[in-house]
Amino acid sequence: MTTAEVIFDDISKFYGEVLGVNRVSLRIPPGITSLVGPNGSGKTTLMNLLTGLILPDRGSISVLGVSPRDPETMMRFTGYATQYDAAPRWATGFEFITTGLLLFGCSRAEAEEKAWKALEWVSMTEAAHRKVAAYSKGMRQRVRLAQAIAHNPQVLVLDEPLNGLDPLVRAETIALFRAWAAEGRHVILSSHVLQEVDVISDQVILIANGMIVAEGEIRGVREEIHDHPSQFVIRCRDASRIAALLFNEDHVTEIKLNDDRQGMLVLTKDREQFARALSRIALAGHEIDGVVPADENVDALYEYLIGGGR
Amino acid sequence: MTATISFRARQACTIARVELRRAFFSKRSFWVYLLALFPAVVFIGHGIEAKIDRQRWSAKGFTPAALLDGIKQGETSEAVRGRLGTPVSDEKWDHRRRVLREGSGKDSEPRVWEEKREQRRRLTYFDGRRRADLWFENGVLRSKSIRPLLNLEEDRQVFAGLFQYFYLRLAIFFGCLGIFMNLFRGDMLDKTLHFWFLAPIRREVLLLGKYAAGLVAAVVIFTGGALLCFAAMLWPHDPGEVQVYWQASGLSHAFWYAAAAALGCVGYGSVFLAAGLLLRNPIVPAATLLLWEAINGFLPATLQKVSVLYYLQSLCPIPAPMDNSAPAFIRMLLSPAEPASHFWSVAGLLALTALVLVVAARASRRIEISYSTE
Amino acid sequence: MAVYRRGYQRYQGPLTGYWARFLVAPRFAWERLFQQRQVVILLVGAMIWPLFCAVFIYLANHSELWAGLGGGFKNFLEVNGKFFLVFMNAQAVFAVLLAALAGPGLIASDLANNALPLYFSRPMSRPDYVLARLLVLIGMLSLVTWIPGAALFFMQVGMAGRGWFSENWRLGVGVVAGFLIWVLIVSLVALACSAYVRWRVVAGGLVLGFFFVLGGVAKMVNTVFRVEWGSVLSPTAAMYQIWCDMLDVETPLGLNTAECIGTLVVLGVLLVVVLERKLRPVEVIS
Ligand SMILES: Nc1ncnc2c1ncn2[C@@H]1O[C@H](COP(=O)(O)OP(=O)(O)OP(=O)(O)O)[C@@H](O)[C@H]1O
Ligand SMILES: [Mg+2]
Numbered sequence: 001m002t003t004a005e006v007i008f009d010d011i012s013k014f015y016g017e018v019l020g021v022n023r024v025s026l027r028i029p030p031g032i033t034s035l036v037g038p039n040g041s042g043k044t045t046l047m048n049l050l051t052g053l054i055l056p057d058r059g060s061i062s063v064l065g066v067s068p069r070d071p072e073t074m075m076r077f078t079g080y081a082t083q084y085d086a087a088p089r090w091a092t093g094f095e096f097i098t099t100g101l102l103l104f105g106c107s108r109a110e111a112e113e114k115a116w117k118a119l120e121w122v123s124m125t126e127a128a129h130r131k132v133a134a135y136s137k138g139m140r141q142r143v144r145l146a147q148a149i150a151h152n153p154q155v156l157v158l159d160e161p162l163n164g165l166d167p168l169v170r171a172e173t174i175a176l177f178r179a180w181a182a183e184g185r186h187v188i189l190s191s192h193v194l195q196e197v198d199v200i201s202d203q204v205i206l207i208a209n210g211m212i213v214a215e216g217e218i219r220g221v222r223e224e225i226h227d228h229p230s231q232f233v234i235r236c237r238d239a240s241r242i243a244a245l246l247f248n249e250d251h252v253t254e255i256k257l258n259d260d261r262q263g264m265l266v267l268t269k270d271r272e273q274f275a276r277a278l279s280r281i282a283l284a285g286h287e288i289d290g291v292v293p294a295d296e297n298v299d300a301l302y303e304y305l306i307g308g309g310r
Numbered sequence: 311m312t313a314t315i316s317f318r319a320r321q322a323c324t325i326a327r328v329e330l331r332r333a334f335f336s337k338r339s340f341w342v343y344l345l346a347l348f349p350a351v352v353f354i355g356h357g358i359e360a361k362i363d364r365q366r367w368s369a370k371g372f373t374p375a376a377l378l379d380g381i382k383q384g385e386t387s388e389a390v391r392g393r394l395g396t397p398v399s400d401e402k403w404d405h406r407r408r409v410l411r412e413g414s415g416k417d418s419e420p421r422v423w424e425e426k427r428e429q430r431r432r433l434t435y436f437d438g439r440r441r442a443d444l445w446f447e448n449g450v451l452r453s454k455s456i457r458p459l460l461n462l463e464e465d466r467q468v469f470a471g472l473f474q475y476f477y478l479r480l481a482i483f484f485g486c487l488g489i490f491m492n493l494f495r496g497d498m499l500d501k502t503l504h505f506w507f508l509a510p511i512r513r514e515v516l517l518l519g520k521y522a523a524g525l526v527a528a529v530v531i532f533t534g535g536a537l538l539c540f541a542a543m544l545w546p547h548d549p550g551e552v553q554v555y556w557q558a559s560g561l562s563h564a565f566w567y568a569a570a571a572a573l574g575c576v577g578y579g580s581v582f583l584a585a586g587l588l589l590r591n592p593i594v595p596a597a598t599l600l601l602w603e604a605i606n607g608f609l610p611a612t613l614q615k616v617s618v619l620y621y622l623q624s625l626c627p628i629p630a631p632m633d634n635s636a637p638a639f640i641r642m643l644l645s646p647a648e649p650a651s652h653f654w655s656v657a658g659l660l661a662l663t664a665l666v667l668v669v670a671a672r673a674s675r676r677i678e679i680s681y682s683t684e
Numbered sequence: 685m686a687v688y689r690r691g692y693q694r695y696q697g698p699l700t701g702y703w704a705r706f707l708v709a710p711r712f713a714w715e716r717l718f719q720q721r722q723v724v725i726l727l728v729g730a731m732i733w734p735l736f737c738a739v740f741i742y743l744a745n746h747s748e749l750w751a752g753l754g755g756g757f758k759n760f761l762e763v764n765g766k767f768f769l770v771f772m773n774a775q776a777v778f779a780v781l782l783a784a785l786a787g788p789g790l791i792a793s794d795l796a797n798n799a800l801p802l803y804f805s806r807p808m809s810r811p812d813y814v815l816a817r818l819l820v821l822i823g824m825l826s827l828v829t830w831i832p833g834a835a836l837f838f839m840q841v842g843m844a845g846r847g848w849f850s851e852n853w854r855l856g857v858g859v860v861a862g863f864l865i866w867v868l869i870v871s872l873v874a875l876a877c878s879a880y881v882r883w884r885v886v887a888g889g890l891v892l893g894f895f896f897v898l899g900g901v902a903k904m905v906n907t908v909f910r911v912e913w914g915s916v917l918s919p920t921a922a923m924y925q926i927w928c929d930m931l932d933v934e935t936p937l938g939l940n941t942a943e944c945i946g947t948l949v950v951l952g953v954l955l956v957v958v959l960e961r962k963l964r965p966v967e968v969i970s
Contacts, residue, residue, distance in 0.1 A: 015680075053504055053679040069675075075510040082508075084681065086501035090332055102324045103509040105317060147505075338881075345897070349904060356908045407934070423851075423932070457910075468907050480900045484893050491886070499796065499883050597892065 003065035005029055006050065006155060006186060011059035013045055020045040021210040023059075028188060031202035032181045035190040042210040043190040044083050047157050050188070051080045063155055076104070079153035081144045083160055087132035093119065093143045094128040097150050104151050118150035119143075121176060123169065137164045145173070155186040162189075162196060174200055229253050229267040231294035232274070237287050239264050245286070249277050265294060318515050325506070325519030326526070333489055333527035342488055345481040346535030349472055350542045357546030360460050367398040367436040375437040378456055387431055387446045399434040462547045462555060466563075469543045470628035473536065473567060478622050479603060482532050482574040489528050490582035493520040501681045513674040521583055521667065528575035536571040540564050563627040566652075570625040573659050577618040580663040584670035587677065615650070621659045624649035699807055706808075709816035710823065713790060717824060723786050730778035730828035737771050737836055745843035763840050764852075765931035768859050771836065772829075772927055775863070776920075779825045779870050780895055786824060787874025788887035790817045791963070795882040800965040814875065814959055821871035830863035858930030866923055869948060873919075876955040879962040895920055915939055922947045 006028040013020035021042040035043045048054045049061060052068030052075075061067065066074045087096060097118055101111035119125050122142040127135065132143060141164050148156060161177075162170055178200065181187050191197045198204065206214040236242055239261045246252050251270040258264055268274040282288050333339060377394050391397070404427055411422040431446040442456040457464075497503035506516050544552050544560075552560070581599065603619045614620050623629075629649075650658065699705070717723055743749060744761040794800055803813055837856040841849045873894055878887035898918045905914030915921035922944035928935040 048679065051508060053507055055676065055678060071507065072510050072512045075508055080508050082504055084501050084504065088502045088505065089500060090328075090336070099324070099328055100505065100509055103321055103511055105320065348901065352904055352908050359909070407932070409932075471907065472904055476900045476904050480897050484897060487889070495883075495886075597889070600896075 006064070006188070007062045008046070008050075009060050009062075011046075011049060011056045011061060013049060013054065013056050019210045020054075021049070021207075024210075024212055025059075026205065026212065026215065028186065028203070028205075030181070030184050030186050032177055032187045032189070032197075032200055033203040033205060034197035034201040035188065035205050035207055036192070036194050036197060037190075037207035037213075038192060041207045043207060044159055045210070046207070047080065047082075047159050047188070047190065051075075051078060051157055053080075053082075076151075077154040078157065079148035079151065079155070080157040081141075081148040081159060081161055085137065085140060087135075087140060087143065089131075089133045091132055092129050093124060093132050093135070093139075093146075096132050096143065097147050100147055101150055114150050114152075115146075118146040121149065122146045123172065138166060138169070141165060142169065149176075149180075153185070156180060156188065158187070158189040160190055160192075162191065229269050230271050230274075232266045232268070233263060233292045233294045234266060234278075235263045235289040235291075237262070237289070242281060242286055242288070245281050245284075246277065249273070251277075318512070321511050322515050322519035322522065325511070325516060326523040329493065329520050329523030330527060333492075333523055338488065338492070339527075342485045342531060345485050346531045347538065349476060349481070350535060350539040353469075353539055353542035354545070357542065360546050363436075363441075364459055367441075368438070370396070370398050370436075372438040373435040373442075375440070378435055378437055378440065378442045381442070381444065381451070381454060383451055383454075385451045386449050387433065387444075387451070388449070390433065390444060390451065394435055397433040398436045399432075401432045403430055404428070405430050460547055462544075462551055465543050465547070466555075466628060469540065470626065472539075473570075474623060474626060477532075477536060477539075477571065478574055478619060481535075482528075482571065483578055483600065483603070485532060486524075486528055486575055486578035487582050490521075490524045490579045491586040493524055493583060493586060495586040498681065504679045507677075507679065513677070514671045517583075517587075517667070517671050517674045521579065524583065525575060525579055528579055529572045532575055533568045533571045536567050537564060540567055559627070566625050566627045569656075570622050573625065573656065574618070574622050576663050577622070577659050580666040580670070581618070584666050584673070587670050588673050618659070618662070621650060621655040624655040625652060705806075706812055706816060709803075709808075709813070710820045713817070713820040714823065717786050717789075717820070720786070720789075723782070723824075726778070726782055726785060727824075727827060730775065730782070731832070733771070733774045733778075734832035734836065737767075738839060740767070741836060741840050741843065745840070763844070765855060765858075765933040768833070768837075768855055769927060769931050769933050772833065772859065772862060772866075773924070775829050775832070776866055776923070778828050779867060780891070782825060782828060783821060783870045783874040784888045784891035787821055787871065787891060788878035788884045790820055790878065791875055792878035792882050792884045792887045795879065795963075796884075800963070804965050810960075810963060814963065817875055818868075818871050821874060822867050825867040825870060826863075829867055830860045833859040833863055855931060858927070862923075862927045862930050865926070865948070869919060869923070869952065872952060872955040872959075876958040876962075879959050913939065913943070916943050916947050919948065919951055 006026075008024050008026040011024045012022050019042075024046065035046060037043050045054070049056055050063065050068065052071050055069070063074055063078060068074055091099065094112075094115055097115035098108075098111045101114055102108065104111075106114065116125070116128075119128050122145050124139065124142050124146060127139055132140065135143065141161070145158065145161060148158065162173065165173060177187050177189070181202065189197065194204070194206075203216060204214075205212060234242065239257055243255050243257060243264055246255060246266060249268075251268050251273045252266060253269060254267040256265040266274070278288065278291060373394050381390060381394075406425055406427050409424065409426045411424045429446075429448050431449070433444045433446070435442045435444075436459070440456055440458050442454060444454045445452050494503065497506070507513075540563075544555075603617050606614055606617050606619055649655075740761070741763055744763050794803070800813075804810065808816075834856065837859055841856075874887075874891050877890040877894065878884070881887050881890055895918075899920060902914045902916070902918035902921060905917060906912060915925075916939055921939070925935055925939040925941055925944045926948070927933075929941045
């Protein structure tokens with residue numbers, strides 16, 4: 001089933017001296033895949049490479065077995081809503097989508113019907129006959145989404161699709177993505193916010209500084225990086241004393257005391273030894289109010305993977 | 311579904327239709343229309359003026375032609391009026407200027423400026439066909455010009471000069487620059503070029519579609535403008551005279567002017583399309599090209615042949631009159647190359663265009679979307 | 685929860701002085717302009733001709749250096765209206781080139797990147813903005829026009845003495861005033877072009893095209909109508925005529941100076957109208 005995947009093979013892209021992405025290799029199966037990373041990490045670069053808007057300096061890309069250098073074939077089953085917040089000045093929302101569809105070889109009636117359906121999907125029928133240039137940001141975002149899905153693509157690439165949408169439309173849009181993924185299509189989207197896409201994604205790709213830091217399910221990602229120190233938050237009365245004791249242990253790499261001296265954050269390389277050490281300390285009569293693992297949530301993971309990479 | 315030739319042609323048509331609408335109806339095209347139609351407006355203005363003059367002056371009666379020819383330099387205005395009668399038009403005005411007083415500023419004398427006042431006067435007489443303009447300074451005839459009110463031969467020369475110096479060099483050049491550069495660079499500026507790239511079309515098809523749109527627009531506007539101007543030039547003249555000219559060579563002249571305008575659009579269009587596609591700052595090559603075409607006349611004959619203008623000028627039916635306001639030594643330097651034959655001109659231009667388009671098509675496959683660096 | 689009570693209040697604290705605020709824009713723009721290599725090269729190139737002229741003035745005032753060369757030379761080496769006219773013509777071309785190169789970057793990129801709201805959200809009005817931009821250009825063009833012009837004039841005064849000054853003070857006034865008018869016109873053209881097309885490089889071409897095409901139009905009107913007044917349509921010719929009048933030089937153009945002034949005024953008004961219509965922080969799309 002190689003041709004049912006989107007494959008990046010050792011892709012590098014430089015903008016002059018600026019690194020876009022570096023030696024990225026990925027296989028993206030059908031379903032919802034989220035690219036997550038901070039500003040300037042290379043998400044847009046990856047998506048533009050995938051759709052052939054820019055060309056890689058090294059490596060090759062295959063979208064369901066087709067190269068992006070052949071837009072005539074590839075764009076037939078690929079839709080891309082870019083991050084560029086622009087639309088032709090001449091067109092209304094409806095004309096904009098219809099014109100795009102005419103290039104697929106649709107007859108005018110067929111194109112208009114499909115365009116209307118796409119506009120219905122994103123609830124944009126009311127403003128359909130106004131100039132796109134006069135739309136608000138969220139409206140433009142939606143019309144670009146409609147343009148990307150109008151031809152029923154197998155691979156849908158969306159750069160920050162939830163950006164600028166109000167909560168109602170956001171929920172509808174997410175539902176739409178789910179429905180599309182359920183049909184066995186690729187939905188590849190990007191975001192800065194891990195929580196936002198965490199719940200809807202089948203797969204997450206974390207990217208920082210142009211390199212893939214992790215990929216897979218959130219939980220799986222967490223396990224893969226087992227050698228990374230676990231974080232625990234300890235609440236206690238006598239924090240500095242306990243910190244001193246913990247610091248004698250080999251497996252503890254870092255301790256951050258809270259300002260109120262009532263707690264601390266501990267990084268350890270070995271959970272089990274840490275647990276034993278803690279019980280020793282407790283048995284020695286030091287009062288410990290609670291221990292909570294700090295990095296089971298996505299925030300901490302993000303912070304670790306991406307923050308550390310900066 | 312495999313893409314066939316006819317499918318691609320349909321795509322190119324769709325692109326061309328969209329772009330055509332922009333080329334014809336966008337606000338910016340107003341200036342292109344103005345460039346293309348202004349010469350016609352000027353000729354129409356000239357025609358109207360001549361007709362009105364003839365009508366008004368005829369009402370005042372004619373001066374015998376022999377009297378007009380007998381006017382001599384140095385006659386006074388009163389003498390002329392006495393002999394020829396009331397002129398059809400008589401204008402008087404004062405001309406003031408500051409001059410050095412006689413004798414001052416010589417040797418060690420201080421310079422003294424004084425205001426000198428001259429009375430100037432222009433008398434115009436009309437013999438039914440020719441007008442005589444007589445300029446007097448302080449009552450003495452300084453210069454005169456006697457010429458037909460309307461002269462087809464002369465107007466055709468004027469048109470030939472205007473077509474080559476204004477129409478080909480400036481109007482079509484800048485018009486094509488505006489239209490064709492806008493096709494790709496304009497989209498990049500609006501940050502909308504990627505919408506074309508995201509459609510299932512080959513880049514070559516996109517290029518051809520856009521070129522076709524620009525070409526249709528430019529050819530319609532400029533060939534139409536040239537023909538309109540030609541018609542406007544003929545319009546005020548005596549219908550019989552025009553008829554004779556039309557049957558002798560007029561039709562072929564009109565055809566070749568139109569052909570030169572159209573081929574100008576073809577040639578300059580492809581060059582500017584490629585420039586807009588390939589270069590971040592297309593103004594520098596445009597300026598270079600303009601300069602190249604402008605100094606073209608001073609170059610050795612072989613180099614002259616490496617320019618769009620050379621072929622276009624070879625197509626023009628009447629060689630442009632030399633600009634006689636240019637200093638004599640410059641005119642001496644001009645050595646027009648032997649014009650190419652019509653066949654070779656057309657073939658040369660088309661070959662040049664094809665070459666440029668092929669280069670542009672190959673380049674278009676490597677174009678990347680990068681709006682930030684405009 | 686009476687949140688509405690805490691409504692928006694505009695800033696009421698002290699502002700810096702008007703001129704200090706106003707000059708912020710030109711200050712930074714100049715800095716940026718002089719970092720552009722092409723601009724600097726052109727500026728340096730524009731200084732060559734004034735240097736030649738300075739040498740000319742020096743020679744003209746030191747007759748002992750060429751005493752043996754005969755009388756024709758004496759007539760040639762005279763610092764008069766014609767001399768300044770030739771000087772002004774050359775510098776005027778440089779002014780246009782400089783404006784075409786440096787002018788569009790001032791406004792076109794602001795419009796293309798929607799930067800105007802950023803300016804107008806500060807205590808700066810639309811006329812302020814235009815004036816500030818105009819000041820940038822006028823300042824830069826002054827470097828190649830009336831400043832070297834005035835320098836040459838005073839050099840001549842210093843060498844030829846008071847007598848020359850009292851006879852020819854009109855030349856000095858003519859050079860400075862004539863250049864100021866030209867600089868103003870050229871700057872306005874550059875700003876209006878860049879506000880109109882919003883695209884830096886094309887605006888530069890348009891500035892050049894403006895002077896080229898109007899020159900062509902003027903010539904066309906002249907040949908078709910067999911007249912001379914057509915030259916009025918070309919700002920270059922109109923300006924030349926006005927300069928000739930200011931410097932008391934006979935002109936071959938045969939234009940009416942009042943008409944020329946009229947053309948330039950009309951042109952200026954049209955350019956201001958273009959600026960007023962095109963320089964808006966938001967564009968209403970219908
Ligand atoms: N056209 C360009 N020219 C030069 N550098 C670029 C260009 N586009 C992107 N870059 C650089 O490439 C890197 C990756 O940019 P990219 O746009 O892919 O980031 P991103 O992850 O999409 O960021 P954001 O979340 O802000 O959209 C950045 O350092 C950026 O500065
Ligand atoms: Mg991005």
